[in-house]
Amino acid sequence: MNFFFAIIFVLLFQFSYSQSKIKSISPSVDQKDSLNIQIIETLGKFLETQSSKFWIESDIKMFKFPYHELIGIESGKMGSNFYQPSLMEIISTGEDDKKIVKVAYIGYNEETESNLIKAIYNMIAVKIDGKIFFSKYINYVTKDWRIKNEDNLKYYISPTKNFSHDEVERQKADIKLLSEFFGVEKFPIFYYSAVSPEEVFKLKGFDYHPMMYTSDSGGFAEDYNIIISGNNSEYYTHEVVHLYTSKLFPGINSYFDEGIATYFGGSGKFDYQWQKEKLKKFLTENPDFDVLKHLNVYERLYFEKETPVPYVVSAVICEMIIAEFGRERLFTVFRNGTSAEDGFKVFNLNKNNVNSKLRRFLTLD
Known part of the structure; x- marks a missing residue:
């Protein structure tokens, strides 16, 4: 039986x-x-x-x-x-x-x-x-990582890297700036500080992922105030911006989301001003570049292997809008989840003027 x-x-x-x-x-x-x-x-x-x-x-x-x-x-x-x-x-x-x-x-x-x-x-x-x-897997693999509490930041530090207090102070200063810009109190941030994108993907659970080896920098902003950085740095303002926008504007269009993040935090290892200078060079060498043909912010269009052109263009567009219309008008577009095309219309940008206005703002014309 x-x-x-x-x-x-x-x-x-x-x-x-x-x-x-x-x-x-x-x-x-x-x-x-x-x-x-x-x-x-x-x-x-x-x-x-x-x-x-x-x-x-x-x-x-x-x-x-x-x-x-x-x-x-x-x-x-x-x-x-x-x-x-x-x-x-x-x-x-x-x-x-x-x-x-x-x-x-x-x-x-x-x-x-x-x-x-x-x-x-x-x-x-x-x-x-x-x-x-x-x-x-991240809970298991980081069980022996060092932990540092710095103001509203809780750092989990890879055993393969050195902790930089200077970078922490830069990050704290940017968080103060972001809280003032977005008009909200600072909130707890859990920051996993890894040395490379490969280590980032391992934290996320992957032994292999097709994006693990495509770049030597990068990271993610995760739900519930989590940053996973592969920049070998305690400073990653680009991803911190995404924590603010996800809280305040959960429906924000990706074009504007990456634009405002690049405006404050640059992209990769380089700040916005560095990236903007590279964009000037790119536009000089590519006079026929059309903003409206490159509204997919995740298009893999890089200049000199360091500058993601759609990211930086969208950042300059955000800067232009803030300068002319103010941040509250830009927030309205963020809040409504307005697409890049419709957002341009709100700010009187179209096929007849957007490229010339971009170049004029960058003092290329």
């Missing part, structure tokens, strides 16, 4: 697994281990539903959407569900009831008969009161 129920259990588990989103499981995963069985079952349910009920409550409170990196990750040029999750490893952390779960997103191209990998993602599985819950 017991043998019969054991067989039924195995069949039910296999059926449950076959219905889940897990495409395959590596032979290196011990599927006889009772904790692993629970993890696999819960992982399948989470991947199928992407429900927050499978994540620990503290992660929801701190990160709002702790698994947002996985939303839409199946999509690519080959289709909306081309990349499917495969369980690569379940690894011991040395702690009871806590393991690292490593998932790869892989697609098979039938034309070339080859596998394509999009990402390898880590999360932590924790057993609490008999149930499995997932947690962001």
